[in-house]
Amino acid sequence: MSVTLDLSRMAPQADAPKPLINLSGLTRPQMVAALTESGVVEHGKAKMRATQIFRWVHHRGITDFAQMSDVAKETRARLADSFTIARPEVVERQVSKDGTRKWLIRMAPGIEVETVYIPSVGRVGALCVSSQVGCTLNCSFCHTGTQALVRNLTAAEIVAQVQIAKDDLGEWPSDKDDRLLSNIVFMGMGEPLYNMGQVADAIEIISDNEGIAISRRRITVSTSGVVPQLEALGEKTQAMLAISLHATNDALRDVLVPLNKKYPLNQLMAGIRAYPGLSNARRVTFEYVMLKGVNDSPDEARALVKLIKGIPAKVNLIPFNPWPGTDYQCSDWAAIETFAAILNRAGYSSPIRTPRGRDILAACGQLKSESEKVRASAMRKLSMAAMAGVLDEDEDEAAA
Template identity: 60%
Template sequence: MTLSVLEPAAPAAEPVVTSRVSLVGRTRAGLGDALAEIGVPEKERRMRVGQLWNWIYHYGVRDFSAMTTIGKGLRAALDERFTLDLPEVTAEQVSTDGTRKWLIRMAPTGPRDRGAEIECVYIPEVDRGTLCVSSQVGCTLTCTFCHTGTQRLVRNLTCEEIVAQLMVARDRLGDFPNRSKPDGAFVPNDGGRFVSNIVFMGMGEPLYNFDGVRDAIDVISDNEGLSLGRRRITVSTSGVVPQIGPLGHEMGTMLAISLHAVRDELRNELVPLNKKYPIAELLEACRTYPGVSNAKRITFEYVMLKGVNDSDADARDLVRLLKGIPAKINLIPFNPWPGTKYECSDWDRIERFSEIVFRAGYASPVRTPRGRDILAACGQLKSETEKLSARARLMLDQDEAAAAAAVAAE
């Protein structure tokens, strides 16, 4: 593991709550409200919102003084009331495969709030760069194979906090115009954006933060700013059935379903939400998902657990369940984490499972585990804010790395 700390963890001290708030992550309406606060006339706001939008989201500027198309008086008024600060990155870990995981501390909301922490992961590939973002601090679900599910839910992230994750990633990767990429960054270098896709597969259940996720997607997909098309945004849900239809109607993104089992009794154990919304109801919501077609297939995620859900019979039942749904099936080798009772299926078993699904006419790629060495792979994210400070975590990681090196040298 390579551990890079680009900004040291803050020392244990009382957080400073500034009277100025950041405009980063705000919707157009939110920027309009900010302009109203400082007395910008209503007839002028739409133009000014457009200017702010371009500077914040297209150019990624961090200082109002850089907004040269805006008069000095307005820039000064904005600077007096607001900032363009991003959340604090308390640690960055870089995997041997180039995956980057950021521990991000959000701004404190009160005198006793130290600032919620979440994790965000960047996965570079030959043809794309995918950012895995979080929608909640912790998780409201308790999926037994998922490390994130062992962390209690603290709260939903705001629209601004969700958008800020993309802003942090682009800032760190040099992904805004006239920025240079960081030394040693393992990222696509074909002239395009380093972050080309977003998946809501980080901490939390996105559909239990529907409004925050919807508003964030509006900001992210706006073609005058961050400009990520909705076909490049995937929202993954464990099966909050009543919100799947509204997701399609109001957000129009790609849909992914964390399925992981073909029988209700097993899925009740793996994904306890299934007790409320069983498989039959979930798949009916998928069949009627707005816009679903062979060109806009639903992705079904299926984690491969040794001796639990990986038999030939499971594969055949999976094919039967998904009949009639334009679908792709992502087979995910289980990513271990400390204390888990599960093991990853053997590779020949995964290949056999994939073959059965493929022969039935479904694309069944096996997702290559990325960032396992820094606990950044699927199902491994957990900020552990309630247990350890960022500084303590870094010390533990460094101690573990040193111990491993010592063993290797013996």
Template identity: 60%
Template sequence: MSDAAPAPLVPDVHAIPRRQPVEGKVNLVGLTRAALREALIAAGTPEKQAKMRVGQVWQWIYHWGVRDFDAMTNLAKDYRRLLADNFTIALPEVVTRQLSADGTRKYLVRIAGGHEVEVVYIPEEGRGTLCVSSQVGCTLTCSFCHTGTQKLVRNLTPAEIVGQVMLARDDLDEWPAPGTGTGEDGPRLVSNIVLMGMGEPLYNFDNVRDAMNIVMDGEGIALGRRRITLSTSGVVPEIARTATEIGCQLAISFHATTDEVRDILVPINKRWNIATLLDALKAYPGLSNSERITFEYVMLDGINDTKEDAHRLVKLLEGIPAKVNLIPFNEWPGAPYKRSSGNRIHAFADIIYKAGYASPIRTPRGEDIMAACGQLKSATERARKSRAQIAAETGQ
């Protein structure tokens, strides 16, 4: 890493309390490099020094995980004082942390305004995936998804999105030790990010883009673009921008092979139907066999899991470098569907595979703490509602 801060002076960041935003002070977390430069200049940093100062502060925050300006030891004391007087380094608050029997961790996180979202860390052999939320609630009302029963409250800011990654690194104690490099040379318990938590990322495009560009920056958290996957239900006008402005991997929450069924499962289909969505995907910039689109397909008993569905899906995928991620339905209180049988899921996967597409069956993780795919929902809201109320919301 170029111009790195003196490694032996890196403090124990976990000895520093996680700061909450201070009224009147600008939170540096979530600012792009350009915005950080402007903020430092506005606070009194000479313009000639601004580029250097941005690099130094950026590395302290995003590479070393430091939250205390006094610990930024390659900055003069008076400049550290200037930073402390004008800025804060604040993350969302972890309200609760649940640990599944399979090692999955779920965090209930409180953000500005007292709102809450959930974040999930899934450890696997040789990697660890963090499932990040982009909105409080969701506007899409997908009928199989627990989060879809919670109304949209607001978009998350870049600070709140990046903050989810940072608080997970705190909990996993994976900020670099002195002398450790960035990128692939650094600790990588959080090796992958999926924007598959609460919300539709492409309805919060600008904030998601800025947050992911911060995460991908090589002098900070330094996750490569191919280690980040954005999942959308099909917000067609923003799909091409995902490739050009973020460059991450793309996943489509697909789940049906006819408009009639997808209109029910994924109601956004009424606005942008299957044909319109597939046309946008065929034109996706940079699409190739090494840059495939993932089609997520939840397996619902008697709804979308027949052999005919599998053959229709193969036909729909023609001309799109793709893989199909089959997801056994994860039930939640009041859910209107049941999981397809193992035999039916494997038969479906076999048809997809024989047609030349990878068709892995996702192993459900964190079900005992309601952390599996489609189960995320504010724990506090869940606690306020009875099973009957949740069932009534889903039409059961």
């Protein structure tokens, strides 16, 4: 005997609610378009309304449409039905004895990132933000680089890292005279140039004078050398450029930074020389991690001088921070000082980066996100490198 199941009387399932658009991740032109397309604001008033909302979100730091006192109540209600300006959840907050702050931020289920604020960097303090969850580069000296790529962060998720730092630092409104956050560095997890569109939008939002208003000359993007995207980075963002270099020849850099196999040094250096806006006032920063017996000899220092000859540049020397399982060791202090002296005599500023936040596991390159089961779900904990010493004093004066 066969049985036929009659489904005709079953109540239809309700469609899943449409996710709210996060206005925090929209540039002002994008916000105008979103407001118009949603029907919340009529076309003729969209530009004016977008400027109002933008200032409330990015200048005042508010997280609730109801607080927008110069917007009609009916409009506020319609905005809340279609959009959000809420912050992601701060899962954990830590403060180092040296003043470094670290936040573990849950962007979405299973998507958690760490953001680090480093005081006394740049003008007064720098925020190190991530552009991806995980990384594809597998740099052999970097613990964070061993985390598999999960996904790109959205512009809203990048901007949220800045907003959360400003919340904790008491940085609202954004035009405070005694601000503690002056610089943004894209030196956390991920390769920013593999997420160019979202990074560029985030920089436009962060630098907009109607909002957070951090100058593009105080925003630095660090790349391991995605050469085809260098020109676009300069043209779209006008950000300061940093290069994760670490070696002066292809054979060694192929090991330390495997991306070099795709874009070797001759291509990378040509791309850097052509970077839009590069000048003595807008120098490129070369990042160079000091590895004992690997890349720290006087001969390597002289080779570095030859490699970057003619490029307006500074070199940040980064003492290696060991992590479990690595075979690398930090160079002896005397070797680092000798290396720096050779660069200085050649006319290149070469500050030795002081490790920050070691006691809260926020030092450069030490950390890696781990996967663990929580309520039967894989919750990825992202850790990233907190990068200090981005701007030296003369660059900071030029950026003022």
